[in-house]
Amino acid sequence: MTITASGAAPSSILEGGHAELVDSFETFIRRELVPLAADMPETEALPPADLRSYVRKRSAALGFYAGEYPEELGGSDMPLTAVVLLHHAAGRSGCALAPYALGGSDGPSPLLRNGTEQQIQRYLVPLVRGEMTRCLALTEPHAGSDAFRLTTVAVRDTDGWVLNGRKTFVSNADRADIALIVTATDLGDDRPTGSTAFVVPMDQPGLRIGQRYEGMSGEPMFELLLDDVRLPPDAVIGGDRGVGAATALAIDSLSRGRLIVAATCNGIAEHAVRLGLEYARSRTAFGERIGTYQHIQEHLVSSHAEVESSKLLTLASAQLLDLGREAPENAALAKLTASETAVRAVDRALQIHGATGWVRGHPLEFLYRHVRMMTIIEGTSEVQKVIVAKAMGLH
Template identity: 35%
Template sequence: MIRDPSAFDETLSALRRYVRERLIPREAEVERLDEVPADVVEDLATRGFFGWSIPEAWGGAGMTTEELVLGAMELSQASVAFRARVGTNTGIGSEALVADGTPAQQARYLPLLASGELTGAFALTEPDAGSDATALKTSAVRDGDHYVLNGTKCFITNAPIAGLFTVMARTDPSDRSASGISAFLVERATPGLSTGEPYRKMGQAGSPVSEVHLIDCRVPATSIIGGAEGMGFKTAMKVLNKQRIHLAALCTGPAIRMLDEAVAWTCQRRQFGQPVAGFQLVQALIADCQTEIQAARALILQTARQRDDGEDVAMQASICKYFASEMCGRVADRCVQMLGGTGFIQGHPIERFYRDVRLFRLYEGTSQIHQLNIAKRTIAAAGHRLGD
C-alpha cells in the first residue's frame, strides 16, 4: 500500500540520489573507522531516516510495509552499516512499542526514536537461547512496584550505542513455555545494565554489536510493554514477522548493488580481445543474479501488500527472509567469480559486501529455522499433524 504514489516516487528518487551521492562515497571511511561518522548520523536523523516506520503521531514517517521495503531496497545499496545505524529504530528497536506499547510508553519513547535522539536495541538472544528463543534464562522477579532483571544477552545489534533496550525476560519461572516471557523497556542509564565491548566481526564494519548484561537491574513495573506479564513472546513474534519482510528487502538492496558493480566491471574489463561480459558463461552468471533479484523483489512486495491488507503473513515473512538472504549470498558469490582476483581484494565494494551479507542467513532466524517453520506451517495448512 502506497499512500501517495506520486509523492512516494519523488521520495524514492531523492533517496536513490542521496545513497549514490552522499553515502556510497563514505563507505571506505566507515570501513576504516569501524563506525558511521557523527556528521552522517546527524544528517540521517535530520532527513528522518530513523522514523520511517514510526507513526506520524509520534514524529515518524508512518511508512506502510510496502513503502518501508521499497525504501529499504534503496538504502541498503550502500554499505550495510548505514542502514544498520537507523535499522533498529525503523525495525526491531521500535516495533514492539508501535505494536503493543501503552499510550504512555509510546508517548515517552517513540518521538525520541523517530528523531534519532535515542537508538533502540532488541535484546532477545542469549548464549543458550537463539533459534530456541523460548529457552531464554534472563529472569524478571517482581519486587513491589518494580522488577529485578538478571541475565545476559548476546549478538545484540547497536547495543554499544543504544539508549533504550527491549529486553525479553522470564517473569514466571514455573512456566518454561513462551507464556512465561514478558517484554521490558530498559533505559541505558538504569543501574545494573551494561554492555560489553563490541565484537570483532567477519564483516559489517561500522555496525556495533555486543553483549548486554543485566545484574540486579531494577526497573519499574510500568516498564512492561503493554502493561501485562506473559505477552512478551507474542510481541516478539509481531516484531519479527514484520522485520523479516524488512530484512528481506535489506538483503535485496546489496544484491542489486553487487550486480551493478559486476556488470560495470565485466563490461570494461577485456580478455581475449573482448569485454568479459561478452562471454556466455559470464552472461549466465549475470542472468541468474538478475532473475533471483527480481524474484525476491516480487515476493517481498507481494508479502508487504498482504501485511498492509491485514493478512496473517507469518509463513510468507519466513519465506521472504529465507529466500532473499540465500539469494543475496548466491549473488555475492557469483559477483566475486565474475571479478576474478579483483573480487578477492580488499577495497572493492563486492569484496566488502561478500563478507557483510554472510550474516543475513543467520540473524532474524537462521535459514534452517525458517525451513522448519515454512514446512510445519505448510503441513498444518494441509490439515495434517506431526506427532501428538
C-alpha cells in the same frame, strides 16, 4: 532494476505507486549522503556515531527515517510496501551511510508500539525522530533460534522487578540510550509464565556491557550482564498486559522485520549484479570482453533471475501485509529467498572480478563479509524453512 536494455524489469510493476518517494530518497542519498560518505571507505562497516546521528535526524526531518510510524509520533504513515522499497534503495545504493537513514535494529522498535502511552511518548517518539537509539537484548548463550527458552529471569518483588542473567550478541549496546530486554518471568507463585519485555535505560544500576564481539565485517556485538537490575512496574513494555506476553507483543512485528531484511538483501544483490555487469562489460581476457563468455553470462543471468524473483516475492508479501492478508510463511519465504540470493549474487560478482574483487578495500570484498550475516539475523534460513514447512503441513 535498470539492467535490461529492452525495458522495465518485471518487479517495477509492483513498485509504481511509490516511484516518486523512492526517487526523492535516492536524490537525498546522491546529493547528501554520498558526499558525506566520500571520506569513509566502503569497507568501514560502522560510520562514526556523530555522523550516524546526523544522518538519522536529517532523514527523519525529511520524512524517510521510521516512515512506517504514524505522523503523530513523528513518522510519515507509510505503508510497508513503501518502507520496503526505501530499504531496497538503500541497499542498492552502495552508499555506506544510506542504511543509517532508515530505522533498523537500533531504531524505533515495533515492540514499543505496544507500549503504554507513557512509554510511547518517552521512548518511541524520540526513537522515531532519530534522537535516541536502542538495542534489543533477546539472545542468550543457550537460547538463540529457540529464543523464548530464556534463563535471564525477571522476578516480581514488592517494588517492581529484579532482573538477573546474561544476554549475548547485542548490536548497538555500546551506543544505545535504552535496551529492550526480554526475560523469562517469575511471578513468585505457581502461575504459568511466559517471557516479558522491559525497557531499561543503559545507565540503570546492575546493567553493564561485558564482552565485545567483532563481527566479520566490523559490526560489533556485545554481551549484556544483568546483576540485580531493579526496575519499577512501569518498565514492562505494555504495562500489566505485557507481563508474560512478550511473544504476543512481538508476533505481529516479525513479518515486518523479515520483509525489511529481505528488501535490504534484494538491494545488496542488485548492487552486486550491477558491479559484476560493469566489470564484465569492461574487462578483457583472451582478447574479448569477459561478458561475452557464457560462463560469465551464466553468473550474471542467474543472479539477475534470482534477484527479480526475490523482489517480486518481497513486494507481493509486503502488499499482502498492507492489505491485512499477510501470512507469516510469506515473509519467511521472502526473507529466506532474499538472503540466500544476496549471498550468492555477491559471491558471483566477486568471482567475476577475479583477484580485483578479493582485494581488501574493494566494495565486493566488504559486501562478501557483510552479506553473510543476512542468513542468520531475523531468524536463520533453517528457522524460516521450519515456518514454511509448518505452513505446508509438514509437522
